[in-house]
Amino acid sequence: MVNTIHYMIKDSGPLERLFSGNAVAKIMDFLITAKDWDYSQSDIAKNAGVSVRTVQREMSKLLDSKLVKQVRTVGNAKMYRLNKPHMIALSAENFALELAQEQIRVAAALTPPKVKLFKISNKRKAST
Numbered sequence: 001m002v003n004t005i006h007y008m009i010k011d012s013g014p015l016e017r018l019f020s021g022n023a024v025a026k027i028m029d030f031l032i033t034a035k036d037w038d039y040s041q042s043d044i045a046k047n048a049g050v051s052v053r054t055v056q057r058e059m060s061k062l063l064d065s066k067l068v069k070q071v072r073t074v075g076n077a078k079m080y081r082l083n084k085p086h087m088i089a090l091s092a093e094n095f096a097l098e099l100a101q102e103q104i105r106v107a108a109a110l111t112p113p114k115v116k117l118f119k120i121s122n123k124r125k126a127s128t
Helices: 014-018 023-033 041-048 052-064 087-110
Strands: 068-074 077-082
Touching: 014 023, 023 041, 023 052, 023 077, 023 087, 041 052, 041 077, 052 068
Parallel strands: none
Antiparallel strands: 068 077
16 A cells, blocks of 8 residues: 555745745655655655656656655555655755744744734613
């Protein structure tokens, strides 16, 4: 059985925001977020919001740089995941997490706090 997670990205990831929608950044954002599972190239494409052809084109660079590793084959599909034990992948993950935290701090500073206003009435109901 293939371990999969249906990952929905409502907003872009920290690397994608930094690198202006770059396909490798989208792929890495997804793999860092879903680092506990392995995925086929078509699953990576679907969840990262890029084409399968783009994943096929970029995968060799990610494998060569040791950011991603192939972990097994299921049928004809090669399965990939973030290469967690490798220092380069750990550094990329830490960078993405620190970047996300900084982006949250900046967004929080720019967003005014929501204040709920209550209407206060001094009128009392008359007793009969």
